[in-house]
Amino acid sequence: MHNRQTIQELKLSYQQQLANQMVTAVVVLDKQLAIQYLNPAAEALLIKSLNKLYGLTFTDVFLSTALNASCLFDLFASGQEFTNSDVILEFIDGGRITIEVTASSVEFNDQNHLLLEFKQIDQQKQISNEVFQQQQWESARDLIKGLAHEIKNPLGGLRGAAQLLNKELNQDQQEYTAMIIEQADRLTNLVDRLLGPNQLPRMTEQNIHLVLEKVHQLISYDESKGITLNRDYDPSIPDIIFDEDKLQQAILNIVSNACQVLDHKGSITIKTRIASNQTINGKRTKLCVQISIIDNGPGIPFHIQDTLFYPMVSGRQNGTGLGLSISQTLIHQHQGKLSCNSRPGHTEFIILLPLTLTNNKEKLS
Ligand SMILES: Nc1ncnc2c1ncn2[C@@H]1O[C@H](COP(=O)(O)OP(=O)(O)O)[C@@H](O)[C@H]1O
Ligand SMILES: [Mg+2]
Incomplete structure (x- = not known):
């Protein structure tokens, strides 16, 4: 049996250790949104140490995204905890991570603080997003290529016919066929570019x-x-x-x-x-x-x-x-x-x- 004292000691030592062992990144901010504490998981996620970030405010470190100073101040005012599952954190000095965030207000030493818990979103999700974008891009490209092909053939016929007609006309009227030919060439040029690079690569x-x-x-x-x-x-x-x-x-x-x-x-x-x-x-x-x-x-x-x-x-x-x-x-x-x-x-x-x-x-x- 443990007595009351040892339980209290155990609790304290667990409390001190736990934050250090957690996989979830924990960031504590004070009322001015100045960073007071990061656990090691947060240091790893943000790729910066507590020594570097201590005392800096949220806006010194991050650009304004869905998670910004005004929503954090709102949380102080309302005490209303929130979770957001797809937030992009952008660092002032470049780089970004996609995270799930839970923000709540907590009391430390009789002062209100903000507790932010970050979990990096599965890389799998980012990858499937990328694959989706890729498929979208491919179908848009194929659609335009198909359309360009359809335009290209009759365009050749149109130009050929204008050339033949050109021979039958007097000089004044040839101005019109010249315009048809010129515009057909302009369109062919555009259509060729829409069809994209067509030579095989020379590696x-x-x-x-x-x-x-x-x-x-x-x-x-x-x-x-x-x-x-x-x-x-x-x-x-x-x-x-x-x-x-x-x-x-x-x-x-x-x-x-x-x-x-x-x-x-x-x-x-x-x-x-x-x-x-x-x-x-x-x-x-x-x-x-x-x-x-x-x-x-x-x-x-x-x-x-x-x-x-x-x-x-x-x-x-x-x-x-x-x-x-x-x-x-x-x-x-x-x-x-x-x-x-x-x-x-x-x-x-x-x-x-x-x-x-x-x-x-x-x-x-
Ligand atoms: N470095 C850049 N900074 C800001 N906008 C850019 C940059 N590069 C491309 N863009 C935007 O992307 C658009 C698409 O570029 P692009 O596919 O080359 O077509 P285009 O140059 O004919 O508009 C540009 O019109 C521009 O608005
Ligand atoms: Mg361009």
Whole structure:
């Protein structure tokens, strides 16, 4: 039998230990929303130590999302605990995690505090979301391709007929057939672009930085006047197998967009890294080459964020909305993935290309 004293001691020691052992991340905030405590699971989830974060307020660390200062202050006022199962936490210094959060008010040392419990959402959910987006993108692309095919054939006939007619007409009337031919050519051009890249890739083993340097050179000629172009390369990245022209086109489309959005003021960074344990189209990939194109422009317009990679989705007045869709197709042909994180002041397009060590087998042996 335990006496009262030992039970009390046991309880205290469990209480002290438990928070340290829990899988759930626990964050305690005071009335000003200043961080007072993180358990080790929270330090791991936020990738920062209590020493670093102690005393900082919620808004010093996180950008405003569904979980923000005003809803936390509301909780203080009402005492009404809440749970939200799909919240994105965005860090001020970049990065985001999807979590389930429970927020409640608790009393410590006679003072009201907020207790936040975070659970990272299953990666499986994120993956299935990605696969869903991918399927949506593929069906939009197929629909447009089908439509483009249907337009292309009669368009050829139309142009041919106008050419024949042209021979029968006097000079004044030929103006009209010339217009038909010109407009038919313009449409054919558009339809060809809608059909997307149609050559088979020509794969060679090369250093990825060669392509990035070419893009850099092309952009420096005129598009980037007034824009600072930074390069942040990891020179240790081994050669991989890819089609130089296609990858160049894919990256150029992304960098050109950034240039257009920045409109001669701002900066673009092209960054390369090795990334490990990424999922590409639902498949876990051990090692990848990661190419990021980052700009400090206004961010992707909110209303096109979900359909950004679909063909014919554009936020510009005279844009065709084909650039990113083509980039996506080209990167897919390399078994890679193109994604985007964007908020005002920071837009990052991320290309992941699988790095299979068999690529370098000959070099290694
Ligand atoms: N870096 C960026 N910053 C902000 N918006 C962007 C960026 N890149 C692309 N966008 C938006 O995505 C849209 C689609 O781009 P894209 O597919 O290349 O078509 P287009 O350039 O013809 O509009 C652009 O119109 C623009 O609104
Ligand atoms: Mg574009």
